[in-house]
Amino acid sequence: MKYGNTFAVWRDNAPAWPAYSLHKFVRGLGDGTLPHDAFLHYLKQDYVFLIHFSRAWALAITKADTVEEMRLAAGTVNGLINEEIALHIKTCAEAGIDEATLFATQERQENLAYTRYVLDAGHSGDLLDLLAALAPCVMGYGEIGSHLAATKTSDSYAEWINTYASAEYQQVCHDVGVLIDGAIARRLGNDPMASPRWAALQARFAMATQLEIGFWDMGLNP
Template sequence: MTAPVAPAWDQGFGAEGGLYRRLRDGCARDWVAYTWHPFVQGLSDGTLPLEAFRRYLIQDYLFLIHFARAKALAVFKAESIEAMRDKTAAISAILSETLMHLRYCAEWGISEAEVRGTPESAETVSYTRYVIDRGLAGDILDLEVALAPCTVGYGEVALRILADPNRRVEGNPYQSWIDTYADPGYQAMAKAAAMRIDALGESHGGHARFGMLSPTFSEAARLEARFWQQGLDGL
């Protein structure tokens, strides 16, 4: 009997039987609620209200600042000098991304003053502090598991959009956002992040710790879904 072919959005993220896929499959309902949230579907078919996207963009900038801090914590928690170098490079890339993000916001009519003057939403605070808390309380695997739904999840979100039969390409105002995460460079980074979870799972007893790691991954997925939802709230 021929094995079923995985859907286009489910290829390349982690090894079969590896820790990443176990974590993702262990929270399947929450994972789909995040990666195929109504916000994401609106990006795909171009129907997402512009105000919802603008609200998301501002909070995403504020999120990136704390994401860089989480990566700095990963340098401290890293298991090797090579991992420290990788995480240091990631911090530099994220800080550069904040500048690109401000330019992108300007294209949507959002000034830097407005972005930086907007307070963090409750969703942004709860998500970013949760990730940092898991890193402070645990080891590098705890931190990486909390970070993975963001890094790897956005890669899957992009592939889900590309596979969507209702996807709008021509005239979709969000096509540039889709292109960012569908880009081969980002996809390679997302796949590497999933494989790192697998590798840390082997070196740090991940399978034996699954009962503790799974709730962290699930909660991060739920917080990601709430991060999308804040864009839609209040419309």
């Protein structure tokens, strides 16, 4: 599945991308060596992450210029807060953790830094600043999910992998790619890389990628 032209350029110019998409945590999901307590700790943090991340996508609706942009952003809010988060609720319920407990999870600094960075990108900037900060998360997990589905050597974390490899999640990544390419063309024209804004957008994407690495690192340290 293609996630759009802009994403491909941003990813190829983010030096830390492989350290994110091929992180030790990711490899542990694929070969089953990730300790289960680290996985549950990560899922609890990620439940809180998804709440703030949904807020950031809701901000994209208010920053949109067209109804089409609003619809794509609203679809992503729905995907996060009603679909993706169901994985976290179900997996944690199986481990005896109910949703009220999940909601009360003490937020780790790495988690807080990431989501508030993304929210601030949107509050201080326009839709492009926000989308550049949101993209590594959405598309990164899409890439990780389909890579792990094709290469995994263990079924321990198959449910997690299948969530992100699923047609539904891949469709979200595709739609976000369409949203980003359209938003870029609408605001920066046909040669966006020549825009004086390009370097700052690339830097936002690179920072969010770095913050994803911090999130995986945090996951390995319950």
